[in-house]
Amino acid sequence: MNGSFPTGGFGSGSPFGGSGGSGGPGAAIFDALDQLRKSFDQRPGGSTRMARGDVRAAVLSLLAEEPMHGYQIIREIEDRSGGSWKPSAGSVYPTLQLLADEGLVSAEEQNGRKTYSLTEAGRAVADEADAPAPWKSSDSSRGAHHHAALAKAGMDLAGAAAQFARSGDSEQIDKAVEVLDDARRKLYAILAQD
Template identity: 50%
Template sequence: MFRRHHGHGMREHAHGSHDHHGHDPRLFAFGPMRPPFGPGGFGPGGRGHGRGRGRRGNTRAAVLGLLLERPMHGYEMISELETRTGGVWRPSPGSIYPTLQLLEDEGLIVSEEADGRKRFTLTEAGRAEADRATDAGHGRPWQEFDADHIAQAQEFREAGFAVMSALRQVAMTGTPTQRQKALETLQDTKRKLYAILAE
């Protein structure tokens, strides 16, 4: 008897998880909220900054520029770039570590194992390339971020979170017609944003 009652209760609970429009909100869950532009979304060469410049190319310049100051390990570079740009640019490990491997393969840096971490140092060739980039004005990508840029990037983040929150509400509680209108609004907004870049 207890099993039957328990099973019925479970069915009632499952049925009760549907909202008042009759659809299961889990189908429209977005998962944990994350920064809407992703890690390093406003970094040099990333979405939202500059045109025609590869992100890895700027990560390369940043790595060489940092190592020109002192030897560092990968995570230290990530933290330094985040700090120097006011949290606007935090390169992901998937950007930093392949760049380090490439620079090592090219003979521009060498690594040394210490306390379970690889610490990287410029070779003479690497120092020469970093000096050339600095002389040309490209050796300190983090200096591209001024106070206005950092403030505007924060405004973008806040606006992105607000839009995601509104989208979540429509997806979870809206009627099918309302959800369709929301999708059309998103598509129209996307077109307008790309049109801004084309101006």
């Protein structure tokens, strides 16, 4: 990484980082989470934001496989990109509406949700697309996948630590600190290997 984490872990003075001041362990956890999030925001390679046309290509690619509702499309794009790209509902639903206006998708109400599927014209457009799906399109997106997977794992671990701060007793917190310190040492050992 970029060396933004001190060797003692997140912050100091409290087993969970921060200053251990008046906010208590919960505030320290949120400080640590914010520090972790910011360290990934500063990573090399820039933004994982995709271009407007990529949402259209992704939607067509997914609907070529099977009908889906909007939330499924968002979730599939996030899963297939390894978490590096999660389009907002504000980009997916207007894209679906535009594709419907163009006669490329149709919507059907199923179980209280609109499920979208390709029309014949939409299937022809999807079949003609010779570019890979946007989440497969470049080495930089694969690199972003690795960064996103690392960020997700770090945030999941920090979330588990936050749960200990909220509901663990002293003995459980001591054990959690040991596990986290061991994990930190093992991570640095991996970086130290040639």
